[in-house]
Amino acid sequence: MLAIKGLMADLQDEDKTILKGVDLDIPAGKVHAIMGPNGSGKSTLSYILSGKDGYEVTGGSATLDGVDLLDMEPEERAAAGLFLAFQYPVEIPGVGNMTFLRTAVNAQRKARGEDELSAGDFLKIVRAKAKTLKIDADMLKRPVNVGFSGGEKKRNEILQMAMLEPKMCILDETDSGLDVDAMKLVAEGVNALRSEGRSFLVITHYQRLLDHIQPDVVHIMADGRIIKSGGPELALEVENNGYADILAEVA
Amino acid sequence: MALAKLKADAAEARMAGLTLPSGFDGARKDALGRVAAMGLPSKRDEYWKYTDPTSLTQPEPIAAALFDAQETPLFGAVDRVKIVFVDGVFDADASDDLACEGIEIARLADAAGADIHWASELYGTLETRGQSPVERPLAALNTAFAQDGILIRATGKAAKPINLIYLHGDTGSDVMLHSVVKVEAGAEVTLLETGPAAARLNSVLEVEVATGGAFHHVRSQGRDHERRAVTHCFARIADESLFKSFTLTVNGQLTRNECIIEMLGDDAVAHVAGACVGDGTAFHHDDTVFITHDALNGESRQVFKKVLRNGAVGVFQGKILVKEGAQKTDGYQISQSLLLDGDSQFLAKPELEIYADDVACSHGSTSGAIDEDALFYLQSRGVPLQAATDLLTLAFLAESLDEIADETLADDLRDRLESWLARRT
Ligand SMILES: Nc1ncnc2c1ncn2[C@@H]1O[C@H](COP(=O)(O)OP(=O)(O)OP(=O)(O)O)[C@@H](O)[C@H]1O
Ligand SMILES: [Mg+2]
Numbered sequence: 001m002l003a004i005k006g007l008m009a010d011l012q013d014e015d016k017t018i019l020k021g022v023d024l025d026i027p028a029g030k031v032h033a034i035m036g037p038n039g040s041g042k043s044t045l046s047y048i049l050s051g052k053d054g055y056e057v058t059g060g061s062a063t064l065d066g067v068d069l070l071d072m073e074p075e076e077r078a079a080a081g082l083f084l085a086f087q088y089p090v091e092i093p094g095v096g097n098m099t100f101l102r103t104a105v106n107a108q109r110k111a112r113g114e115d116e117l118s119a120g121d122f123l124k125i126v127r128a129k130a131k132t133l134k135i136d137a138d139m140l141k142r143p144v145n146v147g148f149s150g151g152e153k154k155r156n157e158i159l160q161m162a163m164l165e166p167k168m169c170i171l172d173e174t175d176s177g178l179d180v181d182a183m184k185l186v187a188e189g190v191n192a193l194r195s196e197g198r199s200f201l202v203i204t205h206y207q208r209l210l211d212h213i214q215p216d217v218v219h220i221m222a223d224g225r226i227i228k229s230g231g232p233e234l235a236l237e238v239e240n241n242g243y244a245d246i247l248a249e250v251a
Numbered sequence: 252m253a254l255a256k257l258k259a260d261a262a263e264a265r266m267a268g269l270t271l272p273s274g275f276d277g278a279r280k281d282a283l284g285r286v287a288a289m290g291l292p293s294k295r296d297e298y299w300k301y302t303d304p305t306s307l308t309q310p311e312p313i314a315a316a317l318f319d320a321q322e323t324p325l326f327g328a329v330d331r332v333k334i335v336f337v338d339g340v341f342d343a344d345a346s347d348d349l350a351c352e353g354i355e356i357a358r359l360a361d362a363a364g365a366d367i368h369w370a371s372e373l374y375g376t377l378e379t380r381g382q383s384p385v386e387r388p389l390a391a392l393n394t395a396f397a398q399d400g401i402l403i404r405a406t407g408k409a410a411k412p413i414n415l416i417y418l419h420g421d422t423g424s425d426v427m428l429h430s431v432v433k434v435e436a437g438a439e440v441t442l443l444e445t446g447p448a449a450a451r452l453n454s455v456l457e458v459e460v461a462t463g464g465a466f467h468h469v470r471s472q473g474r475d476h477e478r479r480a481v482t483h484c485f486a487r488i489a490d491e492s493l494f495k496s497f498t499l500t501v502n503g504q505l506t507r508n509e510c511i512i513e514m515l516g517d518d519a520v521a522h523v524a525g526a527c528v529g530d531g532t533a534f535h536h537d538d539t540v541f542i543t544h545d546a547l548n549g550e551s552r553q554v555f556k557k558v559l560r561n562g563a564v565g566v567f568q569g570k571i572l573v574k575e576g577a578q579k580t581d582g583y584q585i586s587q588s589l590l591l592d593g594d595s596q597f598l599a600k601p602e603l604e605i606y607a608d609d610v611a612c613s614h615g616s617t618s619g620a621i622d623e624d625a626l627f628y629l630q631s632r633g634v635p636l637q638a639a640t641d642l643l644t645l646a647f648l649a650e651s652l653d654e655i656a657d658e659t660l661a662d663d664l665r666d667r668l669e670s671w672l673a674r675r676t
Contacts (some may be wrong), residue, residue: 094646
């Protein structure tokens with residue numbers, strides 16, 4: 001589904017290389033996790049995949065189902081089925097959460113040549129999905145993420161994912177800031193979406209989320225590269241011993 | 252040349268081709284005297300520092316192309332009394348009966364024949380009061396020469412809003428309209444003004460709100476790109492009264508909207524708001540507000556938002572004057588611009604002048620670009636760049652539209668604004 005080959009990227013404004021040749025292949029229906037020390041380039045990778053400004057790709061490729069992602073506008077990548085749950089969801093004063101969701105859903109439907117959802121249908125679907133994530137009516141009415149607690153913002157990301165039904169979901173530290181119950185809710189939300197045609201890339205620092213969302217493969221990223229890949233046991237190793245051993249091993 | 256001479260010459264040149272209409276003869280003659288004494292504004296005037304008044308003061312108007320909006324009229328779904336002026340000329344066929352429960356309505360042009368006592372007491376009176384501490388000669392010119400307008404007296408709660416519809420049909424039209432509204436104690440009325448009116452419009456609205464009365468004003472200045480307008484709204488409000496005015500300006504080449512409010516009674520509330528969307532170097536929009544608190548416990552609020560792109564210019568001059576003894580005044584003023592590119596410009600001059608010690612007044616003015624993070628967030632959810640920009644633009648303007656009390660009217664404006672943005676106005 002998602003194929004990344006030798007991806008290299010610099011910061012546009014500074015002379016700084018962040019991704020130094022990332023290779024990653026996530027087949028359809030699989031869940032991959034990325035762990036790695038702070039500043040190793042995990043969020044940068046997710047931003048570059050979703051098309052954020054400020055980076056310059058200097059080498060390599062990234063394709064979604066064979067289609068070149070890096071050539072598309074961010075909205076085209078979204079319509080193609082890519083979704084990023086942000087590490088730091090953005091607040092948008094003045095735009096109601098509901099309006100935001102409806103605009104996004106309908107924009108993607110339009111881009112795919114589908115009819116827009118009627119206001120009634122849309123409302124029904126949102127309410128049902130919000131309920132399972134324990135997002136109340138008030139949060140749907142309020143401006144996007146404004147005044148939301150850290151955990152509420154993360155649940156709101158998962159609600160967006162559930163509404164947009166992307167095929168490639170990248171979750172950047174969706175577990176950070178969540179209490180134990182909220183983490184379960186979020187994991188259930190993700191698990192409910194797991195299917196043969198949908199893949200996940202879960203970026204996390206902690207084993208706990210991976211207890212709930214069982215990954216097929218765990219990658220370790222350091223200094224702009226994937227330095228080691230393995231099964232779920234790799235996450236346990238990191239949880240117990242940190243990164244020192246792994247870093248030493250590849251050095 | 253000395254400024255005074257320059258201004259006097261401009262006034263003389265402007266008035267050379269004009270004759271005084273009849274009706275309110277005394278008020279008109281007095282106004283003539285004021286114009287002669289003040290002269291017409293020059294760009295060297297401090298009060299016109301950011302806006303060049305030349306095209307508003309010169310004898311001949313600059314032609315303005317007509318714009319066919321090809322859309323249903325604004326507030327079309329609202330049950331209202333429609334009063335239509337085409338290039339300032341009353342159109343009886345297109346207008347409704349000037350009758351509505353709770354209010355009396357008459358035309359200014361008919362006032363000469365009828366002795367409308369309450370109107371003759373007001374016509375030009377509030378404009379005169381508004382000439383100090385800052386002179387507003389174009390308003391005096393209007394009092395002297397206004398061809399027509401509407402006189403409204405609310406004695407109860409008006410059954411419907413009154414909608415003055417200003418159509419523009421002649422590329423060279425030069426129009427002065429003057430309306431007077433008197434809201435009696437406990438009465439309430441909503442005045443809607445829509446449309447560009449003319450190639451050049453000079454309009455004055457005088458509003459007196461008595462004890463416990465309420466006046467709502469919602470205005471949209473039309474989409475003709477080349478029209479020029481100077482408008483003045485003078486209000487005098489009594490205790491426990493409410494005055495609310497909102498203006499939407501999209502397009503127009505030059506607009507100067509002045510609002511001058513005197514809060515003379517205790518516990519009065521005055522809110523003035525504006526939303527403006529300007530595109531292109533020709534666009535120049537100026538909001539000039541002067542609110543005087545002269546009683547206890549007054550609440551005033553100014554909320555002005557401007558979205559500017561492709562070299563458009565926005566101006567805000569807002570003043571809150573709290574007179575001695577106007578304790579417990581709560582004055583708030585915010586003016587903000589969203590600059591969609593580096594070429595556009597926002598010039599703001601917020602002022603507070605306070606002579607009472609127990610007041611809470613605040614003002615703020617900001618100018619900023621669109622939030623790139625919010626833009627990317629929207630795009631990453633599949634919203635195309637242009638639609639995302641429009642959504643953030645509407646969000647930016649929301650705070651001023653929220654000042655409109657009537658949700659139906661506000662929604663109509665929001666919808667319209669959305670479709671105008673989608674069509675790139
Ligand atoms: N816009 C930027 N300007 C300057 N430095 C940047 C920018 N974006 C990323 N970096 C730097 O690039 C490196 C990688 O950052 P990134 O956010 O991708 O790390 P991360 O692996 O997600 O870390 P964390 O685990 O702390 O979230 C860091 O050193 C960071 O400071
Ligand atoms: Mg990160």
